[in-house]
Amino acid sequence: MRIEVEINGRPYAGEVEPRTLLSDFIRHEAGLTGTHVGCEHGVCGACTIQLDGETVRSCLMLAAQANGRSLLTVEGLAGGGDLHPLQEAFHERHALQCGFCTPGFLLSAEALLRERPDPSEREVREALAGNLCRCTGYEGIVKAVLDVAAARRAEAA
Amino acid sequence: MKPAPFDYAAPRTLDEALGALGQDAKPLAGGQSLVPLLNFRFARPATIVDLNGVDELAYLRRSGGTLWIGALIRQATLERSAVAAAGWPLLTRAVAHVAHPAIRNRGTVGGSVAHADPAAELPVALTALDARFHVRSAARGARTIAAGDFFQAPLMTALEPDELLVEIEVPPPPDGARAAFAEHARTHGDFALAGAAVVRAGTEHAAIALLGAGPTPVRVPDAERALCNGASAAEAARIAGAELDDDYRRALTAELVRRAIEEAA
Numbered sequence: 001m002r003i004e005v006e007i008n009g010r011p012y013a014g015e016v017e018p019r020t021l022l023s024d025f026i027r028h029e030a031g032l033t034g035t036h037v038g039c040e041h042g043v044c045g046a047c048t049i050q051l052d053g054e055t056v057r058s059c060l061m062l063a064a065q066a067n068g069r070s071l072l073t074v075e076g077l078a079g080g081g082d083l084h085p086l087q088e089a090f091h092e093r094h095a096l097q098c099g100f101c102t103p104g105f106l107l108s109a110e111a112l113l114r115e116r117p118d119p120s121e122r123e124v125r126e127a128l129a130g131n132l133c134r135c136t137g138y139e140g141i142v143k144a145v146l147d148v149a150a151a152r153r154a155e156a157a
Numbered sequence: 158m159k160p161a162p163f164d165y166a167a168p169r170t171l172d173e174a175l176g177a178l179g180q181d182a183k184p185l186a187g188g189q190s191l192v193p194l195l196n197f198r199f200a201r202p203a204t205i206v207d208l209n210g211v212d213e214l215a216y217l218r219r220s221g222g223t224l225w226i227g228a229l230i231r232q233a234t235l236e237r238s239a240v241a242a243a244g245w246p247l248l249t250r251a252v253a254h255v256a257h258p259a260i261r262n263r264g265t266v267g268g269s270v271a272h273a274d275p276a277a278e279l280p281v282a283l284t285a286l287d288a289r290f291h292v293r294s295a296a297r298g299a300r301t302i303a304a305g306d307f308f309q310a311p312l313m314t315a316l317e318p319d320e321l322l323v324e325i326e327v328p329p330p331p332d333g334a335r336a337a338f339a340e341h342a343r344t345h346g347d348f349a350l351a352g353a354a355v356v357r358a359g360t361e362h363a364a365i366a367l368l369g370a371g372p373t374p375v376r377v378p379d380a381e382r383a384l385c386n387g388a389s390a391a392e393a394a395r396i397a398g399a400e401l402d403d404d405y406r407r408a409l410t411a412e413l414v415r416r417a418i419e420e421a422a
Contacts, residue, residue, distance in 0.1 A: 018165030042192070056262055059192075
């Protein structure tokens with residue numbers, strides 16, 4: 001079956017089998033390999049993307065279900081060659097080592113800060129509890145997200 | 158792994174959806190339980206009937222004091238619902254424990270019920286609230302099943318293969334009722350090891366439903382009666398915990414019941 005999807009503001013179309021997972025469409029058909037595939041059963045969070053602005057596990061959706069919808073992947077975060085503030089903060093805080101989990105964390109964190117611009121540390125930890133990182137111990141990741149929230153507060157003040 | 162091949166139906170109406178269901182077809186709602194089963198090939202249905210285009214099932218409303226939840230309501234929608242928070246705060250509390258935000262954005266309330274995992278929060282909360290499940294099939298029409306009859310075994314319900322859970326009816330809690338939900342999971346968002354949902358209204362009404370204490374959500378009538386007859390939270394919790402054989406789970410469950418009873422006092 002044929003599907004048409006908008007990813008990071010650009011249209012993509014392709015032929016898919018009904019069983020094609022959205023994560024595989026993004027990586028293999030659209031060629032956007034920043035979305036990583038870890039467990040394929042919704043536990044690790046590596047494949048987290050945004051569907052019409054809401055975080056979802058792309059390994060738990062069929063590509064067919066994204067027909068006509070708008071997706072955001074990690075490639076869409078940085079604009080015009082500049083890193084997104086969350087990416088900058090991850091860099092500053094050493095919030096990644098191997099980087100496999102990072103795209104999923106970034107998209108979860110972006111959605112959190114849109115819904116809750118001033119989260120507590122506990123809220124950050126809860127919002128990111130569905131993303132697993134086996135390198136960092138999470139401390140740098142949590143601090144990076146709190147840094148971005150604090151910087152935005154300072155900017156707004 | 159990847160799913161085995163299947164035929165894909167994307168109905169736009171409830172009638173079309175019911176027409177597509179049958180012996181070897183599976184309805185797909187949020188997919189947060191079914192798609193992992195497909196990926197692992199534990200489930201290999203011939204046909205997937207995707208309900209996500211059936212807009213008529215996407216409603217959550219209060220009518221005549223009763224809460225009606227259509228089969229396509231996302232867990233995140235229930236979590237944010239002011240109607241639910243005002244009248245059925247137990248549901249608001251329980252749904253916040255369901256996995257993670259990205260899962261709740263897709264997962265549906267009806268899907269949690271139809272999947273019937275004994276460690277799932279929503280079936281336990283709905284059991285404590287005496288919810289009724291309205292199901293329908295093309296061949297046999299509609300029927301209504303009480304929570305106590307709906308859940309039969311782990312991942313097994315009273316649903317026939319051609320039947321669809323269409324809506325959930327949550328009656329108004331008794332006057333002055335207070336509710337609480339408590340669970341213990343090793344990590345926030347993981348399946349809980351034990352948990353309890355409690356609804357209390359003075360000495361008139363007590364409902365206690367346990368999570369992870371058996372093959373289905375478990376009501377504990379002896380503990381409920383004791384509570385109405387003036388037993389302490391600790392005593393009622395001890396009676397509820399007696400459902401479990403394992404020492405650790407018994408102690409854990411009793412403690413969670415005690416906390417929930419006190420919170421709902």
